[in-house]
Structures are given as C-alpha cells and as structure tokens.
Amino acid sequence: MNVNSLLTSIDSFHLSVDEIGAKERAASLASRSIKKNSKVQAIKLAASMIDLTTLEGKDTEGKVLAMCHKAVKPIKGNYDFPHVAAVCVYPNLVKVAKKVLDGSGVKVASVATGFPGGQMPLKLKIEEVKLVVKNGADEVDMVISRGEFLDGNYKYVFDEISAVKDACGEAHLKVILETGELETFDNVRKASIIAMLAGADFIKTSTGKVQPAATLPVTLVMLEAIRDFYNETGKIIGMKPAGGIRTTKDAIAYLCLVKETLGDTWLSPNYFRIGASTLLNDLLMQFQKEQTGFYQSADYFSND
Amino acid sequence: MIFREKSTAILSRSNGSFNHSTQNPKKRNFVWEYAKSIEAKDHIHLKPSYDLFIGGKNVKSKKYFETINPATEEKLAEVAVASKSDVHRAVLAAEKAYNRVWSKTSPKERAKYIFRIARIMQEKAREFAVIESMDGGKPIKESKLIDIPLAIAHFFYYAGWADKLNLAFPNVNISPIGVVGQIIPWNFPLLMAAWKIAPALACGNTVVIKSAETTPLTLYKLAEVIKEASLPDGVVNIISGAGDTGEAIVNHPKVKKIAFTGSTEVGKLIMKSTAGTDKKITLELGGKAANIIFEDAPIDQAVEGIINGIYFNQGHVCCAGSRLYVQESIKNEVVKKLKHRLKSLRVGNPLDKNTDVGAINSKMQLKKITELVNSGINEGCTLYQPECSLPDKGYWFKPTFFTNVAQANRIAQEEIFGPVLSVLTFRTPKEAIEKANNTQYGLSAGIWSDKGSKIFKMVSSIKAGVIWSNTFNKFNPASPFGGYKESGFGREGGKQGLKEYLNFN
Structure with a gap:
C-alpha cells in the first residue's frame, strides 16, 4: 500500500479528540452504581476477561506454573466461577505455560517484538513472533514502534504491524500502543486506527512498564475508535486495557465503559480483556463477600 | 478506504449500522444489566403540609394545593397558596426587616449569615437532592452533582462579595434597593432560589420569593435552613402559589425590584405591568440555543455535548441546546452516532442512581411537549426515538430528535422545554451564524471546533448571552448568565449579578 492511500484511510476517521470532554464522559460512566446481582455477574465477567500476567525479569518456571494453576481454578471450593481468559508471559516461558494450560480453555499469550521498548530490528521481531507461536502461544501481544509513530512515520508502523500479523498465522494479535508514551488522545486515536487497519485483532493500551498505563479516558478513546472502525468496516476488534487495574471497582467501571460505548457484544472475553496481575484476588475477595456477607482477609486467597 | 487485504470484507458505509445482534458470532448466556440502585429516602423529613414562611x-393560608411526584403521581405534601393579602403581609415583613435590621447590619455580618446558610445547606445536601428529585422528576445524579452543590456554591460565592462591594464598584456610591420580589421556575428550584437570594442578601436587600407551582418543597426546606442559620426574621420570606401570587408580588408598590426567571410570555406581562413604575427588573426567559458542530470538531465529545445540551434535566433547561446545527459534510456521521448514543440513555425512576433521563415535570408540560412534537411530525420532519420502556405511572417522554427540519418549522422556532432536539444543517460558518441568530431568543449557544480562531470568530458574531465552546451547560457562580432579545435582560452570577441588586447614586 502506498503512503498516500494509507493517510487517506486514516483521515477518513475524524481524528481529533477533546481531552476534557473524553475525561468527563469516562468519569460519568465510571460513576454507575453497580449493586447486588449485577455486581456478582460483573465480578465473574471481569474474572473471565483477565489476562493473568507476569512480565518480570525474575520470572521463573515455578512462578509461571503457579500462576497457570491459579488461572484455571481461581477460587477454592465449589463455586460457579470462571477461569481467566489467558495467561500472559515472556517468550521464554510460553512452553511452560502451554504444557499446563493445554485443553484447559485458558489461552497462552506471549509478549513479543522486543517488548516493552520495541527497539529491535523488524527481522528479529518477526523471528520472535514465529518462535512464540511455534512454542504454543495462542495470542501475541506486540508493541508498536512509538519512536517511528511520533516521527510521523505511520507507514512504517502500519507495515510493521501488518508483517507481525502475517507472522502470527492463526494466533491472535494484540497491538500495544503504549498510550503513556503517545501522550495525547489525538495520537491514541490515530494509533488505534492504524493498528486496526493493519490487522490487529485487539488493541491494547500499555505494556505496564510505562506510567500512566491504562486509564478510563484513554480506554474510552480507544473504544470509540473501535466503534468507528466497526461502523466503517463491519469488523469487530477487541480491546485490552492493561496495567493499573487493581480493584473490583476499577474493573466494573471498565465494564460500564464497554457496555455503554460498544454494547453487549463486546462484553465477552472474545472482545474484551483486562491485563492484570493483582486484580483477580480483589475480585475473589469481593465475590466471597457477596456469597457470605463477610470480607475475608487476604490470607485466605492464594498469592500466585 | 484501504486496509489490510487479509481482513474481512469491507461493508459499505450505508451498511455499517450498529446492530449488535446480527454481528454477534457466539450465543451469549446472559446480558449484563445494571440492577436497580435506588437512592435511600428514609432520611428525608417531609411534613404533610407546608405553610408560608x-x-x-410559618403562616397558615386559606388555601392549600398538592404537590406531587411527577414520576409516580403520588402526593408528596400540601403547600400553602399565598393570596394577595399574604403577599402584602410578606412584603411588609420584608420591609420591616429591611428598615429595622438588615439595612443596619454591617456587610461583614451579612456575609456571616450567608456563609452560615451555605454551610447548613452542605450538611443537608443529600436531603435537598432527594427532595428535589422527588418533587421535580430530575435524575438523582443530576440533583446530587449539579443542582444542590451549585446552589450552595452560589451562596458561598456571594457571601464573599458582601463586604467587598466597594471593590466591585469603586468610586461610586452604592446602596441596597430595599425589598426585592423574586419569582422562580420549576426546572431548577433550589438553584434558581440560590441565584436570586444570595446576591440580593449580599447587597443588603430583603427578599420575598415565590417558588413554582409544581416544585415548592426544596424552598420550604431552605426556609428551615434559614431559620437554623438565625437569619433575622423577615429578611427572606418564602411563599408559594401560582400566577396570581406572582402577579401580586410584581404589582406590590413596595417591591422595588423584580427578578423573574420563567417563560417569555410571563416576562412580557411583567414588563407591561411595571411600565411607568420605578421598579428595577431582571428577566431570564426562554431560549432556543444553537449548538453548532463544525466538521473539524472532536465528534465523539461533540455528541456528548449534544446529549448533555438537550437531554440534561429532560430538556427543561432555558439554555438547552435545542437547535443542533451540523456542518453538512458530517451530518450522517453525527446523526448515526446520536442514534447510537440515545440507545444507551437510561430513562426511568429519577431516584435510581443510574438514571440519565427522569420524568417530565408536570402533566401540563408533557402536554405541551407532545403537542409540539406532533407539530413536527405533521410538518414533515423525521422523528427518531430510541426503543425504551417507560414506567406506567407518571409523566414521561422518550428522548427525541428530529431530522429534516427547516428553520420555518415550529419545532425549530418555539421553545419546547423538553427532551426534543431539532437537527439542522449548514454549509459555511457564515450560514451557521445567520441561522443561529435567526431566532427571537438569545440566551446561549455552543460551538464545537478544534480550531481556536474559528471559535473566536463565531463567538463574536453570535448574539447569545452565554456561549460555550467544546462543552455545553457548564455553570459557575463566578460566571454571569443572561440573555439577549426575548431571552430577557440583566445578568445573574458573577460581579455582574451584584449590579442588579444595587442602586447607583
């Protein structure tokens, strides 16, 4: 594709976002009052959408194994409680996760393309993606080249995502925009549209390594881009906020945002994920509270 | 448009409607819905009957009328009707308080009382909010987040001015007017009372204020606050009643100033009956605001602004953005987004914390809205309403908008004062200005564009008292509010609002 036609395609989506207005709208959606049965449903729904994540230099086989067990059966006892959507690990640990999770319904996601900086030659990125898919990753979380984007080199960003998508084969591609580095909502919207045009299955806010990570307003802006893309193309793209979503209250606010911006179709692990590590235990605590009427201490929930 | 060839087929624009069900590839077990989340009302103290203050x-009157909850049609309380002689009594009480106490109270002391009223209101904010929603039908989230806090902010703001009037108007002699008569509408009862009482007291006047027929309760709650604040007797007198009561206030010879917020029709009557008198008048009347969306606007936020502009408080807002002007190049997109957004508006029980659009304030108002909407249909405009169920009892109207509207249609000219938007289009900035100004009103307007220079150019050409850019329905006590043309004159709020309650010698 030539540069001009790409730019025309991007421009066919209105690109300006008013920051104050977007923040106001996100805040108003976050103030929905979710109680009783709808809260229990929301807790389970949010849990089923989690990409349980560990992305640390000190990650080991043991750590990942423990997390995988938690992912399959988050809560002890006979509760009707879903498994999480996926576990998300570094490429070297994909095989370990796959061995445990195969057939469990929990997907294996791997970060790739020189995560989190993305400052790596494209050739190596492609090799990395092919390797993680070969090792069993069902989903690939790539990072975009923010430097190239901020340099105005949108064609490069588009082509890169496109090439990674090809390398993914059957695996689902989540494209991390790293919104904390893009800074403005105009940039976030533009990057979202480029990623979707280039073949992303999901767009994702952050690596979790840059602050701010996921916020409600930035997620709203991306959801609106997804809606506009759907209206233009009929293609349903998923959304994944990641980083900084720690409490049940936070998670429910995100669900309200999705419900009222995109509708019920997106309220499924197929199209909405939450990248988080500590959120699951807070959901479990709130779930137990709804079941028993009492809060239990953190000691009653496994720290995996 | 271009995107990856390997992606699925591109649907044409006209096919890109937002139909979730047909696109849903997997059957879903359940749809996540918000459970009812009703604001508690067990802490509300309502008396069965309210006398005049x-x-x-508390002074009994000969006649009482019922005030009902428009969402349920249940009776909330009985409220006194002030007769002509009751009004006379209230004016004499205000005159006495002015002569004997209030005119001799130092500005600093006046400030103390107003601050005290504001603080007691803060303590009772939740009670005020719930009563405001029960009596008027507005969503609890609006009364909690906007009506009540803003009313309190007005008291705080004007309390601060009370001892600084010489700084506001240096090198001139200023004095209070005396007894002022104030008549307020039913759309923002407590807020309108605050807009009027706070500056009047700060400037050293005494007050006779009449609430609207359908929403008298929060004003009588305010009377309780005023009593608790030990404001000297007679400085603020609160009465209720219908048009006759208002007329008695306007025509009373000892009332030196009339501050009225309400319909243009009544505003004209007030002008007539005060002609030839030395009464000072401020009128805040109807509106038919233009909300102008340029093609370079942030569209999603503009759509929020349109929603907020017309469906806020069920459209019972004099500055509501009831005429939408969209640049023709983006008309289809905006209308499509508007339709989608309307689907997620939650209409229903005003006391539910998740309700976005509440009940229509009265049967009479519902009739008026229905009549005007029918006129739109009859004149050939295209109606859109989302599918939503309305409660069986009470007064309700679905959020509505019309496309294919011409300037000549009644719905584009008359104030509907309900959740009904007229969508019109323009091609150039010049045309937008012409159409926006082509109305007998001039209260407010909204301009949406990413281009600062364009906004400034538009703002200086549009005849409206308040113009918002890239936002709508934003209020602040420091910011003056008022209209041009048949929207009235005089300003409320800010330093300008003080001027209306002072004599300049």
Whole structure:
C-alpha cells in the first residue's frame, strides 16, 4: 500500500479528540452504581476477561506454573466461577505455560517484538513472533514502534504491524500502543486506527512498564475508535486495557465503559480483556463477600 | 478506504449500522444489566403540609394545593397558596426587616449569615437532592452533582462579595434597593432560589420569593435552613402559589425590584405591568440555543455535548441546546452516532442512581411537549426515538430528535422545554451564524471546533448571552448568565449579578 492511500484511510476517521470532554464522559460512566446481582455477574465477567500476567525479569518456571494453576481454578471450593481468559508471559516461558494450560480453555499469550521498548530490528521481531507461536502461544501481544509513530512515520508502523500479523498465522494479535508514551488522545486515536487497519485483532493500551498505563479516558478513546472502525468496516476488534487495574471497582467501571460505548457484544472475553496481575484476588475477595456477607482477609486467597 | 487485504470484507458505509445482534458470532448466556440502585429516602423529613414562611414564622393560608411526584403521581405534601393579602403581609415583613435590621447590619455580618446558610445547606445536601428529585422528576445524579452543590456554591460565592462591594464598584456610591420580589421556575428550584437570594442578601436587600407551582418543597426546606442559620426574621420570606401570587408580588408598590426567571410570555406581562413604575427588573426567559458542530470538531465529545445540551434535566433547561446545527459534510456521521448514543440513555425512576433521563415535570408540560412534537411530525420532519420502556405511572417522554427540519418549522422556532432536539444543517460558518441568530431568543449557544480562531470568530458574531465552546451547560457562580432579545435582560452570577441588586447614586 502506498503512503498516500494509507493517510487517506486514516483521515477518513475524524481524528481529533477533546481531552476534557473524553475525561468527563469516562468519569460519568465510571460513576454507575453497580449493586447486588449485577455486581456478582460483573465480578465473574471481569474474572473471565483477565489476562493473568507476569512480565518480570525474575520470572521463573515455578512462578509461571503457579500462576497457570491459579488461572484455571481461581477460587477454592465449589463455586460457579470462571477461569481467566489467558495467561500472559515472556517468550521464554510460553512452553511452560502451554504444557499446563493445554485443553484447559485458558489461552497462552506471549509478549513479543522486543517488548516493552520495541527497539529491535523488524527481522528479529518477526523471528520472535514465529518462535512464540511455534512454542504454543495462542495470542501475541506486540508493541508498536512509538519512536517511528511520533516521527510521523505511520507507514512504517502500519507495515510493521501488518508483517507481525502475517507472522502470527492463526494466533491472535494484540497491538500495544503504549498510550503513556503517545501522550495525547489525538495520537491514541490515530494509533488505534492504524493498528486496526493493519490487522490487529485487539488493541491494547500499555505494556505496564510505562506510567500512566491504562486509564478510563484513554480506554474510552480507544473504544470509540473501535466503534468507528466497526461502523466503517463491519469488523469487530477487541480491546485490552492493561496495567493499573487493581480493584473490583476499577474493573466494573471498565465494564460500564464497554457496555455503554460498544454494547453487549463486546462484553465477552472474545472482545474484551483486562491485563492484570493483582486484580483477580480483589475480585475473589469481593465475590466471597457477596456469597457470605463477610470480607475475608487476604490470607485466605492464594498469592500466585 | 484501504486496509489490510487479509481482513474481512469491507461493508459499505450505508451498511455499517450498529446492530449488535446480527454481528454477534457466539450465543451469549446472559446480558449484563445494571440492577436497580435506588437512592435511600428514609432520611428525608417531609411534613404533610407546608405553610408560608413570612417574618421568620410559618403562616397558615386559606388555601392549600398538592404537590406531587411527577414520576409516580403520588402526593408528596400540601403547600400553602399565598393570596394577595399574604403577599402584602410578606412584603411588609420584608420591609420591616429591611428598615429595622438588615439595612443596619454591617456587610461583614451579612456575609456571616450567608456563609452560615451555605454551610447548613452542605450538611443537608443529600436531603435537598432527594427532595428535589422527588418533587421535580430530575435524575438523582443530576440533583446530587449539579443542582444542590451549585446552589450552595452560589451562596458561598456571594457571601464573599458582601463586604467587598466597594471593590466591585469603586468610586461610586452604592446602596441596597430595599425589598426585592423574586419569582422562580420549576426546572431548577433550589438553584434558581440560590441565584436570586444570595446576591440580593449580599447587597443588603430583603427578599420575598415565590417558588413554582409544581416544585415548592426544596424552598420550604431552605426556609428551615434559614431559620437554623438565625437569619433575622423577615429578611427572606418564602411563599408559594401560582400566577396570581406572582402577579401580586410584581404589582406590590413596595417591591422595588423584580427578578423573574420563567417563560417569555410571563416576562412580557411583567414588563407591561411595571411600565411607568420605578421598579428595577431582571428577566431570564426562554431560549432556543444553537449548538453548532463544525466538521473539524472532536465528534465523539461533540455528541456528548449534544446529549448533555438537550437531554440534561429532560430538556427543561432555558439554555438547552435545542437547535443542533451540523456542518453538512458530517451530518450522517453525527446523526448515526446520536442514534447510537440515545440507545444507551437510561430513562426511568429519577431516584435510581443510574438514571440519565427522569420524568417530565408536570402533566401540563408533557402536554405541551407532545403537542409540539406532533407539530413536527405533521410538518414533515423525521422523528427518531430510541426503543425504551417507560414506567406506567407518571409523566414521561422518550428522548427525541428530529431530522429534516427547516428553520420555518415550529419545532425549530418555539421553545419546547423538553427532551426534543431539532437537527439542522449548514454549509459555511457564515450560514451557521445567520441561522443561529435567526431566532427571537438569545440566551446561549455552543460551538464545537478544534480550531481556536474559528471559535473566536463565531463567538463574536453570535448574539447569545452565554456561549460555550467544546462543552455545553457548564455553570459557575463566578460566571454571569443572561440573555439577549426575548431571552430577557440583566445578568445573574458573577460581579455582574451584584449590579442588579444595587442602586447607583
């Protein structure tokens, strides 16, 4: 594709976002009052959408194994409680996760393309993606080249995502925009549209390594881009906020945002994920509270 | 448009409607819905009957009327109707309080009382909010987040001015007017009372204020606050009643100033009956605001602004953005987004914390809205309403908008004062200005564009008292509010609002 036609395609989506207005709208959606049965449903729904994540230099086989067990059966006892959507690990640990999770319904996601900086030659990125898919990753979380984007080199960003998508084969591609580095909502919207045009299955806010990570307003802006893309193309793209979503209250606010911006179709692990590590235990605590009427201490929930 | 060839087929624009069900590839077990989340009302203290509040005392009247909850049609309380002689009594009480106490109270002391009222209101904010929603039908989230806090902010703001009037108007002699008569509408009862009482007191006047027929309760709650604040008897007198009561206030010879917020029709009557008198007048009347969306606007936020502009408080807002002007190049997109957004508006029980659009304030108002909407249909405009169920009892109207509207249609000219938007289009900035100004009103307007220079150019050409850019329905006590043309004159709020309650010698 030539540069001009790409730019025309991007421009066919209105690109300006008013920051104050977007923040106001996100805040108003976050103030929905979710109680009783709808809260229990929301807790389970949010849990089923989690990409349980560990992305640390000190990650080991043991750590990942423990997390995988938690992912399959988050809560002890006979509760009707879903498994999480996926576990998300570094490429070297994909095989370990796959061995445990195969057939469990929990997907294996791997970060790739020189995560989190993305400052790596494209050739190596492609090799990395092919390797993680070969090792069993069902989903690939790539990072975009923010430097190239901020340099105005949108064609490069588009082509890169496109090439990674090809390398993914059957695996689902989540494209991390790293919104904390893009800074403005105009940039976030533009990057979202480029990623979707280039073949992303999901767009994702952050690596979790840059602050701010996921916020409600930035997620709203991306959801609106997804809606506009759907209206233009009929293609349903998923959304994944990641980083900084720690409490049940936070998670429910995100669900309200999705419900009222995109509708019920997106309220499924197929199209909405939450990248988080500590959120699951807070959901479990709130779930137990709804079941028993009492809060239990953190000691009653496994720290995996 | 271009995107990856390997992606699925591109649907044409006209096919890109937002139909979730047909696109849903997997059957879903359940749809996540918000459970009812009703604001508690067990802490609300409502008396079965409210007397007039005159000279610091509860004064019985000969006649009482019912005030009902428009969402349920249930009776909330009985409220006194002030007759002509009751009005006379209230004016005399205000005159006495002015002569004997209030005119001799130092500005600093006046400030103390107003601050005290504001603080007691803060303590009772939740009670005020719930009563405001029960009596008027507005969503609890609006009364909690906007009506009540903003009313309190007005008291705080004007309390601060009370001892600084010489700084506001240096090198001139200023004095209070005396007894002022104030008549307020039913759309923002407590807020409108605050807009009027706070500056009047700060400037050293005494007050006779009449609430609207359908929403008298929060004003009588305010009377309780005023009593608790030990404001000298008679400084604020609160009465209720219909048009006759208002007329008695306007025509009373000892009332030196009339501050009225309400319909243009009544505003004209007030002008007539005060002609030839030395009464000072401020009128805040109807509106038919233009909300102008340029093609370079942030569209999603503009759509929020349109929603907020017309469906806020069920459209019972004099500055509501009831005429939408969209640049023709983006008309289809905006209308499509508007339709989608309307689907997620939650209409229903005003006391549910998740309700976005509440009940229509009265049967009479519902009739008026229905009549005007029918006129739109009859004149050939295209109606859109989302599918939503309305409660069986009470007064309700679905959020509505019309496309294919011409300037000549009644719905584009007359104030509907309900959740009904007219969508019109323009091609150039010049045309937008012409159409926006082509109305007998001039209260407010909204301009949406990413281009600062364009906004400034538009703002200086549009005849409206308040113009918002890239936002709508934003209020602040420091910012003056008022209209041009048949929207009235005089300003409320800010330093300008003080001027209306002072004599300049």
